[in-house]
Amino acid sequence: MYKKTTLFIYFILFSTFVFSQENKDVKDSISFYLKSFKENKDLNLLKKAVLIAEPTNLDSLKRELNIKYGIYGYLKKDTTSLFISQQNLLKLYLESKDSFALAKHYHYKALIFRLKFIKDSSFYYYHKSKKISINLKDSLEVARRLLSMARDQEMQRDYLGSEISSVEALKYIEPLNEIRYTANIYNNLGLVLTQTKRFAEARENFLIFKKLNDKKPTEKERKKANIDYFINVGLSYADEGKHKKAVEYYKQGLSIKGIETEYPRRYHTLTDNLAYSNFKLGNKTLALNGYKKALLSREKYKNLYGQSISHSLLSNFYIFYNDKQKALFHAKKGLQISLKIHNSRRILENLKYLSQLTKGEKGKQYLMDYIQLSDSITKRERNLKNQFAKIRYETEKKDKENNSLKEENNKKQLLLESEKQQKIIGWLIAGVSILFIGFGISIVSNRRKKLLFEAKLQQVEVRENERQQIAKSLHDEVAGDIRMLHLKLSKANQLDEAEKLNVIKENVRTLSHQLSSESFEMVSFKDQIINLISDYFDVNFKIKVEGIDNVNWLEVNNAIKRTLFLSIRESIQNTKKHAEADQINITFSETKKAIFLVIFDNGKGFDVEGKKNGIGLKNLRERIVEINGVFSLESKLEIGTTIKIETPKNGN
Template identity: 50%
Template structure:
């Protein structure tokens, strides 16, 4: 039940996130479409939706987009200072997110606003800032626009060579763009900008070459009507200014038709100015007046102040008397007003930049102070840690020393125990030798004398005593693993007892290197096997014995299991053999356990440490 709940909860969480992401993307897309359609109502609605989404999810990328769309709203309303302000706010949020693409795009947008407000130096600075973020991520679509923006700003600052250099960089960047359409548009913009640069320098032949290059693109009129109109209008203007007026009027009217279809008020003001200039040159005053009035109308609709000034100036020239003076006054008033506005905007932009820089510096100072505090905190922590580590190291060293001493002492005691065991074995061997060589020898001689004396019965009894002494000698004598290996000794022992009535199986004997095990331990194992086999055969009436030998970690293990009659371990007492075996095991710090039940056989388990 819990797993099912967890599954549905996880699914719901993921599904909710997908809905939120989908909602965010759809709002952003709708807002951008509204901006390009000049739909301030829809754009305002999507901007408010972004604010609501941010308050709900606390997603900073949504907040950055909210400020971006606030900027677009003010741009539609031609509020340059507010547009710049919100672009800057959006950029600052993107800085917190380390979103290089959005930071670069906002700097570019700010550069365009500054250029339109004739803050050309500020535009250049913002464009260079944009490059810092767009170049590392190879955002070719926007890099081309940045270099074109730098070229236009440099032109206005009369830095012609720098402008040409920037346009060439824009061309190279366009080459790198894998999107063929954007690559073509990049080329067209560069050719148009270079043509206009040479047109302003009155190098019309060069200008015409670039305009014609741009017009050579396949199906340019159908694919890119706006760009086609720019190139054709500028080509006609250069021909007109250079004195070649042959196809100028036809080209101007083609441009006028395209601009009218696109409802591009800003550029409609430009083409009508050009048509007015054309008719003025032929002294066709009525047509010139018509087009200049059209230009003024569209310029005011598009808030195109540059064309408004040009139209007012041209009207003052085409009219006379009071009307001419009125147009001239309007021209002067607007020019002064725009000059004041440009100064105000430059100051406003500079103030916003200053406040931003100041805040960034304050943040850097705060960050530095915080870092210092953090370093100090870390240093104190490190000192405490070092102190604790030193204390721990001392304790560890002390514990290590104690452990070493204890282990060394334990090992020494164990070695002493092994030596005592060896000494006792040596004593047993000496006793066994005495019994075999001396006592048994004396008994043999006495036996022979009794036989010679015809004391046959006494001689037979003495023979039994002699056999008992010999058996005792064999039992006391210890096995020697120097001459015959432990493996062979065990195999020989098992072979002695193996019969049709008693089957013995040995496991693990061949799996280990027994030469590394102390002789006292091997002797104990050997004697334990012998004692257990004898008990199984003599008392348990066993027909099958399984012997398991193993070495694991720091212990040697021996397990002997038979299928005999078993006994009750709570009632039965250990015999002398088992008692002696128990002492031998304990002497080597080992453990001996016997498990048995009546009718279920017996299991003898021995565990002996290899080292103390």
């Protein structure tokens, strides 16, 4: 058995050792992969790390890895990575009930739909993720989800919805003093306001966006954000029709060093916008140069989206200046590219230009296509808007329902609780009152007992006084009379009778002596017992007393002491008269409530059952019972007699 246990312990130790060793190895290789990923940003490295971590129980590490994997997958537009990470996060949640993982799972699911341009589903999952984060009180995550939702809404021209989402996001994020996402929210607000023609307000938000940007830690971040600021403010002026102002901002943006190489898209946008404003201002050459510059650069960076914009802008430009040939070329090119990238807005734009540019059946066809697409786009946009609103409304409704349910539950709970409490209070009161009553009854009964006991003791004392009185009158009157008679008889020379009378007189004296007793206030109980024993003690009749000092006699009621004294005297007299004993042992002991007295003699004993007990013993028993005591008598022939007496000290 012993060997088995040690073996078992060894096994456990060994296995945990191996286990921890394994974990260590996993951590090492993961950190290696992470390091190399940091260097060359190869998603496969992250994927490997995720796969290595998968079979272990390092939950928090797994969570970190999957989140990282997912976000980089999104940034690289790799839906597979996102899908894997999103699945892993769901698994983590199911295993460990980690709600954060669930929130991320929904988040990444939203991102997948976003990459697939399925906006309503993306919006739905953002919303779900947001709700979990609200429950987790993770304000930053909530704000980020709201920001994403606001961005989507803005892009789908649900400006009101976007504004609402942005404001809500601000509510969550402002207490955190966060910079990056806060800035982005303000930026989005600015965009929304621009789109809804509230230009001054929009620019106020852009200004906040810029101020926040200036606080960003790295030069690179600040630069990027500054460009955005110039673009957006410029746009707001352009939309307002203040193209001169717009040009100022665009130029400031373009003057930022290295913009073309570092942020080509922004550079293209700025160039385009500047050209457009110039176009609006009538600066034909400047505008055309700008458009061409942007297109060239976009072609260089193979930015199809940008190219489609450039082409439609150029087409628009040429239409304005009546160069149909060129306009047609750019419109066709634009349509081609935008069809390739499913950019419906550009398709629509180009279709419009084409329908204007071409005559006859072809032109009609373009127009029909335009109308159809336009219809479907507006329909879709409307649908999406409705979808967004529906999702919002339904979840809010659900929330409300949940809240009202919760409230109802709480109310019920409270009601139950208060009922329970009332019940408990009721029981408590009942219990307390029962206790109280019991206590009262016990007090009353104790008091009664005590009073009864005291009354009995008083009775004993009264009888004692009576006895004293009788003793005194016996001694004083009867004995006196007898003495007179004795004198008379002596004088009359009746000596025989006189002698008999003398015997009677002696008897009366003894009787009086027997009846009389000294008060315990005058002579202590112990001294009286000693005196009593002295009267009977003999070399042939030894009396031994034990434990008399164990009892504090000062605290014992006089009636009890009297009873005990008389019991001892009666016992000694009985023994001396009948038992033929040569030894009596008297033992005292006490407890908190009672006094015990044992009187033993080594006499011949007697049959307790058979012989009717003498009047002395009967009196003895009665006296003890009278003061609530217990009297017992045992006798064995040729061995001796034992009297056991127990008297309470007080009434209880």
